[in-house]
Amino acid sequence: MKDLSTPKAVKRYSAFDNVLTVILAIVSLLWISPILIVFMNSFKRKAYIFRNPFSISAYELSEGFDKWMSGVKKSWFGLQNYINGINKTDLIKVFGTSLFITIFSVFLIILCCSMTAYYITRVKTRFTKIFYLLCLFSMIVPFQMVMFTLSKFANMLNLSNPVGIGIVYLGFGAGLAVFMYTGFIKSMPIDIEEAAMIDGCTPIQTFFEVVFPIMKPTTITIGILETMWIWNDYLLPSLVLNINKYRTIPIAVQFLKQSHGIIDWGAMMAVLVLAILPIIIFYLVAQKYIIEGVMAGAVKG
């Protein structure tokens, strides 16, 4: 058996371990195959997507290689699906809207909630105590509970635009962020702040120059969790935003399906690929932080 306590020692793989590697390799390939299938189909003509979903060719390989190759040509549609998809959804603008909303909201949540959490842990009044409890409470309330009233109020207050929705996200997302920041600040020794105060820092200086840098791991965790939520969120923006003017990626994808339920699958494949691609790139670049963020978030949440 393998020695768990000294992972740095030269490892000998048992036969079982090697079998496991092979099995997992197959399973994980199957696991991401839906993404690969969509990618492949995004280059095919509409008619052949449903007829031969798992092959690039219109014919079976058993019908001979030449026929198979001609089948590839027959179903090949080049980048036409992409052009259709981008035109139909106005994808470039949609992408910009999604990017702006996500970055702006996450920035707002991090800035406001870190300061709020700092304030309510260090200044103890009845108001801050009640505020903290309300934040905890808001975490268990499902969105459907406030869906109707929230979207109507947002419309009345002119928040139906990408800037306004940031304020809505700050309000609805404050619970988790304040909760996680508070948890971290409570475990932070107060001496550091006192030292900074003695050195002549104002409370605001203390916060930005001393406290905020120390909170960096929590900030990363919150940033990742909130980004994953806001980037993929469908219901809140579809109700709050003026969707004739502003659409996020999930809204654009959903609206490719027309009211009578007909979908242009060629364009859909291309849009799906374009929707997934930035996520995968972001994931591969920031993988370490994402996985750590999820681990930390689960333990605290």
Place this chain on the structure above:
Amino acid sequence: MIPTTIAFAIGFLVPFVYGIFLSFCKFTTVIDFKWVGLENYTKILYVNGKLDTTFLHSLWYTSLFTVVTVLIINVVAFAIAIALTRGIRGTNIFRTSFFMPNLIGGIVLSYIWLMIFNAILDDYSKTIVSTQWSAFWGMVIVVSWQQIGYMMVIYIAGLQNIPPDVIEAAKIDGASGWKLLKEITLPMMMPTITICTFLTLTNGFKLFDQNLALTGGNPAQQSELLALNIYDTFYGTSGWQGVGQAKAVIFFILVAVISVIQNKITTRKEVEQ
């Protein structure tokens, strides 16, 4: 502090309190309402004196869906986590690919699978919404695919937190394989298992995007989970917003009860340790 308070009031507090108030009113907008008492709540079950089972069906369907997904997701995620903490070759690549679907949002994810399901079922002249059960298993597959990677990461974190000396001691005492898993690993993992169980439980109850995109509640509202049922009541027919809000209050109470139970269990565990 002040901006957060204002945003919190707009984004949560006022809509929440007002939502509870409106559940006792007949309304179409937030400024035009009439107090009707409990009428909205009775209308969930009785329409014109007749029993309406749509909501009850949805409640039952959601519960079944939640139980099935909780079991599948947790068992598979735990198994993969065990395999990936043995230190075998390729661990990092496997972890990367298992986690990947999780980052893709519910809507995009559902259309990927809708295409695959319907392409396969096309050969049998069926679609995913041919019956409520094909819709059911379709959603189970999509949701499992999405969440197994997430839970796997949490289980891996839990497994790595088990002190190696405990395992070592058990091995010296002659435990191995199943026995080690059953007597040492599982009990030590109980806090993590509790977290994951409740995460999947609330995710199952609150599921909306996948339901909307994959089945849209078809056939004939038979595959509607609670969240979509509430949404349809609000925006499907005019004049029913009050009933929708009343359903939302009940939905909130259900989710809140689950969360309170979870909280009780985790705090009790912490005291014991």
